[in-house]
Amino acid sequence: MAELNVVALVSIGAHPASGRPRRAEQDARAVELGLGLKHVKLDVVHAGDPQEDALRAYLGMGLSALTVLEQTHETDALPALAEHLQMANAHLVLTGGQAETGEGSGMLPYLLAERLGWPLIAGLAEIEHIENGSAQVLQALPRGQRRRLKVRLPFVASVDQAAPAPRQSAFGPARRGMLTREEVELVDDPLYATAQWQPARPRPKRLKVIKAKTGAERMKAATAKASGGGGQVLAGVSPRDGAEAIFKLLHDEGVIR
């Protein structure tokens, strides 16, 4: 089988506590997923500042080179990336779910897929196998569930938190790795001109509003125990009937698979 071209798109992350630049958690998972695939040529691409030290953390995962499309912070990464992907003849594009810096809307994989006309898998957890021009993948669902999907190459996939954890970044390879710069056309992102950026305000806590008109009702609301509000009670039924009733509820709720 011919070698597949896999492109992983990475960005600069920010440490959740200190805000220091680091490799982005989800993008590192995308790289890890790409490194785990057999018979592929992995190309890791970043659109941004090539001087950024945090980029070397990706090289430390065992990459020999990393392509940087040279951009400033306020430019739109989409046109440059789309053009690069078309030139690179990519079969599979892996991205993180959302960036840790900048807008972080999580729209990039969707817009790339739309622009390239490729299908998109959101929340990729695992690539089971790639055969005959189509891939069988597992998609991560909430509550630890998985869904198996089959999709034709080429496609774009954003990885989920459930994808394999990224390997540690080693210092030596990080220093030795090559950063290849590419000049691209700069397109300004209008959001930086129109929107106001401010430090995140803590969200107001939702209060339990008690719409009681009398003191007695307020007292009742303050002292009442949690109750489901008149559920069905089956007393004096045979175990078989009881089990049947439980089974019916579980089946209606769709938890019996």
Add this chain to the structure above:
Amino acid sequence: MTDLIRRDPRAEWIARNRLHPLHAAMQPQQTQWMGPNGLIRKNPHALASGFIGPAGIKRIDRSGAQQGTGKRQSTSVEVQSPLHVVEQPAFIIAVVPDMVGGRLGSHDKDVLGLARGLAGQDGAVMAVIFGEHKEQSFDTAGVDRLLQIDGDEYVGYSPEQRVLALRALESEYSPRHWLLPDSRTGGGELGRRLASSLGERPATRVWQIKDGQTLGRAGAGREDIGQATPRLILAAPECAEPVSETRHEVRQVTLSVHIPRNLPRIEDLGSVAVDPAQIPMAEAEFMLSGGNGIKDWDLFHRAAIALGATEGASRVAVDDGHMPRARQVGATGTWVTARVYLAVGISGAVQHLQGIGACEKVVAVNRDPNCDMVKRADLAVIGDAVEILQALIERVEAYRNGAKRDAA
């Protein structure tokens, strides 16, 4: 419900006025009378029933001078909030709720509340749902128009087809705003697909909309972006208060535009069996929890395997060494968010009930019909846990075998 204490001065006046034609009817229930043998008979029950005094406290008047009609409390009536009707909406706010399990979740209701705020008096909130649903409270959640899109092509994972349907809605109704929950259960993905398909730049993780300004989290949550409210909004949980004071008409609407059908590029091969023991307890969807009432723990584990449920336990079961500490549910253990919680032999300590506060459906199996867990449960079966678990295992296995036979 109004529990207001109301005196009826007129009835009291009639009861005092022996010349009034209704005087006899207004007399309190006779509490003592002369029996046939000349003995004075008393009805202690009528005396002790008393009446509710003006301060809302029960009063017993043994003097026999109790006046007015017996019950002065107005009967409790189900108060219906006023119906909000939008006959000719000036504009439409389209909401695509997640409908996890076929019902509106709390996130969906918050988004509908946000949509209600954007719609104001003239606009209408249109909820778009795919396939069947089990929801009965669309009216109190604030849905003016309901568009139900049915069809085989929307069954299972079909985001691309759903986007086509939403695009058809866009061309017919051209809603002023699109609102979707920014959730992992589908809304986040569908909203972003719709945004890229419509070419609209959405505001994501929006947590406040005020005076035409939208505030949403940016990056990893260290910054907020404030911008003029865009057409497409992906709203975070608790973005607004859910609708609570009005009812809405939930008028069914249909699409006259034909929805094109595309060949799905992503093939859904169905859900994969996940080992329920590997799912973190806090996010398990279906839990089987055991407590002091379980005498046969092997049977309990077999039941969990048969049902495909994540195991949990009450504090007593953990203290007795039947389950590991990490499996404890409740205020001192894990706060679970299961959609269906099956509690076997758990009577429901306050701490345990706190821990399952977020569960949607609670099923209790218990010997004691008066315990707190039975009061909390949506379905409670009173009986022996061992027998019921055994019957349940048999029933599930019969169902599984039946399904296999159908497939073969």
